[in-house]
Amino acid sequence: MQSETFTHLLLPRPEGLYCPAGDFHIDPVRPVARALITHGHADHARAGHDTVLASRQTLDIMAIRYGPDFARVTQAAEGRMDLGGVEVSFHPAGHVLGSCQVALHQGGVTAVVSGDYSRVANPACAPFEPVPCDLFVTEATFALPVFKHPPPQDEIARLLASVRAFPERAHLVGAYALGKAQRVIMLLREAGYDTPIYIHGALQRLCEYHIEQGVKLGDLRPATMDKAEAKTLREAVVIAPPSAFASPWVQRFTDPVVGFASGWMQIRGRVRQRGVEMPLVISDHVDWPDLTGTLRELNPEEFWITHGRDDALMRWAALEQRRARPLHLVGYEDEAE
Amino acid sequence: MKRFADLLERLAFTPGRNAKLALLERYFRDTPDPDRGYALAALTGGLETGQAKPALLRALVAERVDPELFALSYDYVGDLAETIALIWPERGTPRDVPLSEVVVTLSGAGKTELPALIARWLDQMRPSERFALIKLVTGSLRVGISTRLALTGLARIGTVPLDEIEELWSGFEPPYAPLFAWLDGGPRPEVTAKAPFRPVMLSTPVTEADLPALDPAAYAAEWKWDGIRVQAVSEGGVARLYTRTGEDISGSFPDIVERMHFDGALDGELLIRREGLVAPFSDLQKRLGRKSPGKAIIASHPAALRLYDVMTWDGEDLRALPWTERRARLEAAVAGLDDARFDVSERLPFGDWDALASLRADPPDAVIEGVMLKRLDSPYTAGRPRGPWFKWKRDPMIVDAVILYAQRGHGKRSGFYSDFTFGLWDGDMLVPVGKAYSGFTDEELNRLDRFVRNNTIDRFGPVRSLKARLVVEVAFEGLNRSTRHKSGVAMRFPRISRIRWDKPAEEADRLTALTDILDGMGA
Numbered sequence: 001m002q003s004e005t006f007t008h009l010l011l012p013r014p015e016g017l018y019c020p021a022g023d024f025h026i027d028p029v030r031p032v033a034r035a036l037i038t039h040g041h042a043d044h045a046r047a048g049h050d051t052v053l054a055s056r057q058t059l060d061i062m063a064i065r066y067g068p069d070f071a072r073v074t075q076a077a078e079g080r081m082d083l084g085g086v087e088v089s090f091h092p093a094g095h096v097l098g099s100c101q102v103a104l105h106q107g108g109v110t111a112v113v114s115g116d117y118s119r120v121a122n123p124a125c126a127p128f129e130p131v132p133c134d135l136f137v138t139e140a141t142f143a144l145p146v147f148k149h150p151p152p153q154d155e156i157a158r159l160l161a162s163v164r165a166f167p168e169r170a171h172l173v174g175a176y177a178l179g180k181a182q183r184v185i186m187l188l189r190e191a192g193y194d195t196p197i198y199i200h201g202a203l204q205r206l207c208e209y210h211i212e213q214g215v216k217l218g219d220l221r222p223a224t225m226d227k228a229e230a231k232t233l234r235e236a237v238v239i240a241p242p243s244a245f246a247s248p249w250v251q252r253f254t255d256p257v258v259g260f261a262s263g264w265m266q267i268r269g270r271v272r273q274r275g276v277e278m279p280l281v282i283s284d285h286v287d288w289p290d291l292t293g294t295l296r297e298l299n300p301e302e303f304w305i306t307h308g309r310d311d312a313l314m315r316w317a318a319l320e321q322r323r324a325r326p327l328h329l330v331g332y333e334d335e336a337e
Numbered sequence: 338m339k340r341f342a343d344l345l346e347r348l349a350f351t352p353g354r355n356a357k358l359a360l361l362e363r364y365f366r367d368t369p370d371p372d373r374g375y376a377l378a379a380l381t382g383g384l385e386t387g388q389a390k391p392a393l394l395r396a397l398v399a400e401r402v403d404p405e406l407f408a409l410s411y412d413y414v415g416d417l418a419e420t421i422a423l424i425w426p427e428r429g430t431p432r433d434v435p436l437s438e439v440v441v442t443l444s445g446a447g448k449t450e451l452p453a454l455i456a457r458w459l460d461q462m463r464p465s466e467r468f469a470l471i472k473l474v475t476g477s478l479r480v481g482i483s484t485r486l487a488l489t490g491l492a493r494i495g496t497v498p499l500d501e502i503e504e505l506w507s508g509f510e511p512p513y514a515p516l517f518a519w520l521d522g523g524p525r526p527e528v529t530a531k532a533p534f535r536p537v538m539l540s541t542p543v544t545e546a547d548l549p550a551l552d553p554a555a556y557a558a559e560w561k562w563d564g565i566r567v568q569a570v571s572e573g574g575v576a577r578l579y580t581r582t583g584e585d586i587s588g589s590f591p592d593i594v595e596r597m598h599f600d601g602a603l604d605g606e607l608l609i610r611r612e613g614l615v616a617p618f619s620d621l622q623k624r625l626g627r628k629s630p631g632k633a634i635i636a637s638h639p640a641a642l643r644l645y646d647v648m649t650w651d652g653e654d655l656r657a658l659p660w661t662e663r664r665a666r667l668e669a670a671v672a673g674l675d676d677a678r679f680d681v682s683e684r685l686p687f688g689d690w691d692a693l694a695s696l697r698a699d700p701p702d703a704v705i706e707g708v709m710l711k712r713l714d715s716p717y718t719a720g721r722p723r724g725p726w727f728k729w730k731r732d733p734m735i736v737d738a739v740i741l742y743a744q745r746g747h748g749k750r751s752g753f754y755s756d757f758t759f760g761l762w763d764g765d766m767l768v769p770v771g772k773a774y775s776g777f778t779d780e781e782l783n784r785l786d787r788f789v790r791n792n793t794i795d796r797f798g799p800v801r802s803l804k805a806r807l808v809v810e811v812a813f814e815g816l817n818r819s820t821r822h823k824s825g826v827a828m829r830f831p832r833i834s835r836i837r838w839d840k841p842a843e844e845a846d847r848l849t850a851l852t853d854i855l856d857g858m859g860a
């Protein structure tokens with residue numbers, strides 16, 4: 001089969017991946033008539049589409065972020081659906097709560113658009129489901145052989161060791177509001193840290209939603225204390241979106257240890273650039289071994305790379321004699337973590 | 338190696354001094370011998386490693402990783418050791434290779450054994466340990482902490498005062514077993530090494546306002562030279578040159594060490610001197626970084642000692658004697674040495690403080706940064722006792738500069754925009770000339786922070802670029818020419834002494850305010 005074989009099923013367009021046969025887009029970056037959304041991160045799930053098809057949880061998350069009227073029509077994905085003669089099904093991607101891969105089947109050909117995905121167990125979501133396919137579409141955020149994310153439990157153990165070594169310094173952990181923040185909280189709980197965890201206001205709604213969905217986060221308190229109160233905290237962990245560290249909110253803490261939970265924290269230059277004292281390599285994307293391992297496991301006829309470090313992944317494909325194609329889609333954050 | 342790698346990583350990302358000390362203390366407390374001893378040596382630059390060239394590491398990784406993938410990765414990461422540490426394929430079960438195993442094995446290894454040895458360790462390690470190992474074996478470990486900071490952290494594990502540790506520690510070889518036994522509560526060890534370092538006597542600052550309370554007849558005055566305070570020790574045929582924190586810099590200054598034909602310990606200022614004239618500090622800096630300087634730089638930048646004091650001489654400890662007696666002994670001692678390399682710091686004649694003030698206001702040499710006052714009856718006491726010795730520094734130089742960039746501070750100023758890059762006018766452009774922060778009041782800190790947030794043009798990572806609106810008075814101690822700075826000048830110890838909310842940016846100083854000073858210095 002050649003790339004052309006797939007083009008009635010899937011095409012890169014400036015607004016995102018498009019399925020001509022079914023006349024719909026997947027994770028479009030501009031408003032379209034019908035959008036299928038893999039997960040709730042802002043670069044994949046945007047407001048302004050007419051009709052949106054996504055997992056129940058992704059629809060809920062979009063409503064939290066953009067308000068209940070974020071689209072004219074919404075439909076929760078369920079089982080195998082027919083969209084203009086294309087059979088569509090959603091499968092867990094293991095990335096964040098509600099994240100799915102989208103599988104398209106027509107005329108004996110299957111294409112899978114994975115969105116963002118991870119192979120590391122995450123109690124907030126169902127594990128990545130390998131769907132046999134002819135065409136696999138992957139991102140390549142961490143597609144360099146230097147990216148090998150350590151077990152997240154080891155990273156949390158380092159954080160807790162520091163919390164105990166510097167009990168009077170609040171440990172502020174930067175983590176994105178959807179997925180990463182709850183992930184860090186769950187890992188802390190799993191490691192036996194059972195005192196209240198303070199969260200920045202921007203994380204409130206999504207943490208509540210996780211709890212509603214049965215994800216156990218333990219005792220969460222708003223990080224709205226004043227300077228005097230902040231001084232009395234001992235062994236405190238505070239989770240905040242990274243942008244909060246540039247806002248006056250952070251000034252209530254005296255001499256905090258600033259951490260950041262991200263796959264990028266593997267690179268020392270990135271740590272310094274962000275002024276992070278406690279880098280935590282915790283990622284919800286596949287690292288190099290998991291990315292190449294997934295491609296070997298699925299062994300598709302061809303794979304497409306939406307964005308990221310496609311040069312290294314193309315080289316790997318050449319070494320492995322696999323057919324691959326870089327799409328250079330724009331609008332998806334290379335930084336997304 | 339795991340603990341050591343963790344320590345290095347945290348030290349690298351921890352900006353605060355107190356937090357660094359706490360990390361060092363924990364490390365020295367929790368790590369068994371002899372690893373902590375080798376770590377102390379590594380942190381203070383006293384480890385003889387560096388057996389492997391980067392090419393050896395490149396060759397090892399080329400056997401394991403596709404060269405194109407490696408090149409893409411190196412290009413992205415930007416540091417060879419870090420790239421190799423991260424990309425190295427994991428094999429088998431990791432083992433916590435002791436630091437001592439690495440140091441001891443390397444010191445006995447032949448050139449041909451090195452590749453297999455290093456590869457085996459890399460196989461057994463995790464990325465942060467691999468990074469530390471590669472930096473060690475290539476001799477490129479840069480921890481960025483001073484010897485004094487390392488020793489201060491070390492002193493916290495026991496009850497031995499820092500200056501006693503400073504006096505003794507360099508008398509032992511890594512892994513310093515007797516030193517650690519002492520800190521753990523054992524007996525004070527005997528130093529057997531030749532020419533050990535002795536803790537230095539330091540001065541406290543004094544201002545014009547303090548002087549009337551002091552009796553001018555009780556003090557001697559000397560110029561305060563802008564070089565590096567050193568201790569030259571020669572005993573039993575062993576000669577060593579130490580910084581004032583006990584770092585052995587003999588290797589960098591063979592032209593001094595090979596001329597130390599005496600038996601004793603002298604205290605003085607290391608300078609670059611050409612035909613009797615003292616060169617600016619920047620000339621000395623050119624020699625400081627070189628572990629084994631070449632003939633050319635030794636000839637073009639000859640080092641010299643200007644001596645302040647004598648601690649021991651011909652087997653006699655003179656430190657308890659009053660300054661006047663030590664001074665007489667020093668003058669006698671130096672008379673026998675090469676006078677192009679060793680001379681005695683001049684004693685300044687003055688009758689009262691006004692007379693000294695006028696000397697200080699018009700020093701005969703630009704490399705003088707003030708005057709020193711020493712009580713005539715003062716013994717040589719380690720540390721910084723208040724009273725016997727004062728430094729009366731020249732008034733700082735001052736320019737009015739415009740704030741260009743701001744970055745959030747650390748520690749007490751954490752979260753506030755309090756670290757600034759400032760610039761001076763060159764034509765109608767502002768050229769960055771330095772970075773500084775200051776102990777602002779809380780009110781100023783808040784007002785500055787608001788200013789930064791309201792006047793941001795652009796952001797690069799943690800740095801904000803600002804509208805050219807705010808003028809600050811910057812005080813600094815000296816100037817050097819610099820090829821690393823766009824402005825061509827580098828300030829020494831710049832700090833923001835005043836915020837000029839009132840002053841329009843157009844009225845800030847021009848770059849020529851600095852270049853004129855340099856031209857006047859003949860630098």
Ligand SMILES: [Zn+2]
Pocket residue numbers: 039041044095116336
């Ligand atoms: Zn995502």
